[in-house]
Amino acid sequence: MTAASFTAGLRSALRQRFRTLALLPRLLHSFWQTSPALSAAIIVLRLLRAAQPPLVLFIGKLIVDEIILQTASPAPGPTLADWVESGRLSAVAGWLLLEFLLVATANALARIGAFVERVLTERHDNALGVALIQQVASLDLRDIEASSAQDRLQRARTQRFMGNQLLTSLLSQAQDFVSLILFVIGLLSYAPLLIVLLLLALLPTLAGEAHFNAKGYGLNVSVTPERRQMDYIQIVGSVAESAKEMKLFGLGAYLAGRFAELADKVHRGNRDLAARRTLWGSLFGAIASLAYYAAYAVIAWRALKGELGIGDLTFLAGSLLRLNGLFERLILGLTQITSQTQYLDDFFSFMDLRSTMVAPSNPRPFPVPMRQGIVFDKVGFRYPGKGAWALRDLSFSIPVGETLALVGENGAGKTTIVKLLTRLYEPDEGRILVDGIDIRDIDIAELQHQVGAIFQDFVRYHMTAAENIGIGRVGCLSDRPRVIEAAQKSLAHPLIETLPEGYEQMLGRVFARGLDLSGGEWQKIAIARAYFRDAAILILDEPTAALDARAEAEIFERFRNLSEAKTALLISHRFATVRMADRILVLENGAILESGSHEELIALHGRYAELFALQAAGFQ
Structure with missing residues (x-):
């Protein structure tokens, strides 16, 4: 790592850190909303625990001072009873009892605090799980299906647990900070410059941690596709639905090899970064340790010169040791928190996504009952990232009470029509009307409330x-x-x-x-x-693909009888089903090639007649 690259990386990392730190109030607010009472209890418990270490150390100084004071005078007698009777143990006993109560109380507070935090984080995690499901449901289908969106969803699903870890880190940081302030107050009258020395010596550690945390986050983002593949391979290799083909095709070794290859790629990146982090971290840690022992030496020298008493030396040595640890924990904790907020950004940035479908400002009600039907008026649509049109200049109508069948080879645009009609997708051109009302003027939820669909991949x-x-x-x-x-x-x-x-x-x-x-x-x-x-x-997309011919005929006959008052759209590759529709559209490359009833299309001797003859020949 060169000095220039380190400096540039540090500047970039710090900019990113301060941007993501703005998410902390949002996280804390979400915890507070989950339970104000539990959140307040946690704050009080952490403050009480923060005050315990400095108080215990200071009481230890008072105990040492009292012991030295008593040993400077002649003993009241050779036995413990003589000391007790003289009353000269009262002060020591009192301080010891107070220290015991502080330690015992701190232990109880830690257990109570852990319980309260566990309850709050579990409730918060459940609330985020609900919010994530609701967010996915609110997004457009095109946003959810895109590979990049799947990567973001994968990270959001994983990182929603990061909020709980981050809360624990924040509480620990706040507790350590309060303890540090109390220690600093106690040390200011003895050696203020030594506190500055300890802090400055830890700055290289801060810079190093900021740099490597940024690298770690970047590495995590870059391997998200590989991790998704690993998750998928694990699912395919372990669920009952794929067990038959796994055994029949002997896929176990192949999938295990694929998983190992991906895992090795992820591992190599993590290992190399961890090695560099260890090397630089050891160097920066040595600098911090050198500063601590320099401060320790100054205090020891002052004690040798008689400027400090034994109690003062005990308090100062313990305080410096604790202060050095607190400084290091706070700095490392700060870099970890800012690193964790980047992962938290994955969750909140996904939660901030909004549907690109514009909701009508003054929505019109869905016409109930429908009187005219559905009209596709010069509709065009392209899938995101693809240049070719899936549909182009498509116009047709479905009168009320009619069953319209769509026929065509795979990729002809049949299912795309269904997705546009249900507003899972938005047309790039043209419009879709229901009783003359553009479906974009109808509230999406109300529109979809009036559609009953069963897809082939139900x-x-x-x-x-x-x-x-x-x-x-x-x-x-x-x-x-x-x-x-x-x-x-x-x-x-x-x-x-x-x-x-x-x-x-x-x-x-x-x-x-x-x-x-x-x-x-x-x-x-x-x-x-x-x-x-x-x-x-009513929309049926390949509704009977897995049924035998007898069940298919009976179901569709029932469907015709039950849908007389409804408008129905049917997609099927089985012409025995399609021929029973009132009208049939033959699609090719997103356009209507032929239109008519079964008898009319057979008489036309076109593509429908050709496809029907090919399928009929298979049963002869």
Whole structure:
């Protein structure tokens, strides 16, 4: 490390430190909001503990002074009884009793303080966990799906625990600072210049710690992608869902090797930084130790000259030792706190992200009931970071009560249409209308409240069967008759009745009593969730992919009957399902290639007829 690079690194590190230190009031405020009573109790307990070390050391000086005073006079007798009877032990005994009470009280205060801090930090951690879930739910899908956003989310998820560590560090720093002030007050009358010497000698340690903490944070940020990959590999290699392929394909050794390779890369960076930190830290520590022993030598010389008594020497030597340790702990603690605030910045910067979708200043209500339907008017959309248009100049309508099917090869834009209609994404061009109202003029929550969607990659919630269905509209989660009705519509009710605990059966294998389902069974549960929502717009994206042909035909027939008063959008690769829709759009490269009913498209002898013939040939 050259002097120029060290100086430049120090300046950069200090600028970053002071910027992130501004987050401390926000953190402390969040703790205070969690529990003002517990926060106040912690402050009082820490102040009482801070006063204990200087008082104990000063009482020790008084005990030594009293012993020397008593030994300077003839003994009242050879036995302890003679000393007690003379009353000359009263002062020593009193000081010893007071010191004992201080030490015992400090021990009790430390245990009580640890308990109170543990309760507060646990409650605070739970509150941040809730806030993090709410924050993710409030962001745009494009923000959540981006790789850079996933890196930030990973760091935020990890660093939310940093607040608890930081609180402990701050409290320890504050306690040490109060103790230091009390020691300094006691030493000012003896050797004020020695205090300055100790402080100056620790400045190199401060500079070194600031530099290496900045390097450590930068290293942590740079390896976030590798750590995410390591987490992913661990999950894939350890969950039941991937166990079959793990064994069948013999992936254990391969994944273990990938993990070891990534871990080694992260380890090498940490090891090299730790080695440099150790080398420079040892040098700076030697400078601090030299200053301490220089101060010790000055005090010893003054005692030899008779300027200080034995009690004074005891107090000063102990105070210098404690003061040196306090100075070092405060300086190192300060650099650690400023380093930790950088990690805290990861959490708060993620929590400060806001949706880029502009909420309407005067939102219009969603039209209930819908009378006209949905219109896509020259809609265009590009995924972030991609130059090609996923959709361009797309126009079509879905009248109320119509079931529209979307057909096309992968990447044609089918699921993108669904995401735009539900405002998971925002169009780059054009507009989407519901009964003539631009959906951007409708409150997002109200719009999505009127959409019931089941995607091909639907979530398998490790909850009870009733909860899996009821979360389709969480406000009605406890409405069991409605849950059962939705299950009956999706053909999930007969399945649930066969489960050992019925609707209270825990699904999935993550938790105790959990029972896993087949793909088709899970799909029936997910379709019931869409029915339970009872929304004006129903979207089914590959809704029957895991079902057999008979179950698929029955479910879709029910779907047609149940959605007569609704507007429905259907995406499927199965033409036996698609042909039952009122109208079909054939998409290619984000544009409409063909439009019409099944019979009309077959008569057209175009792409739909070609795809239908190819699929039909597979069953001959």
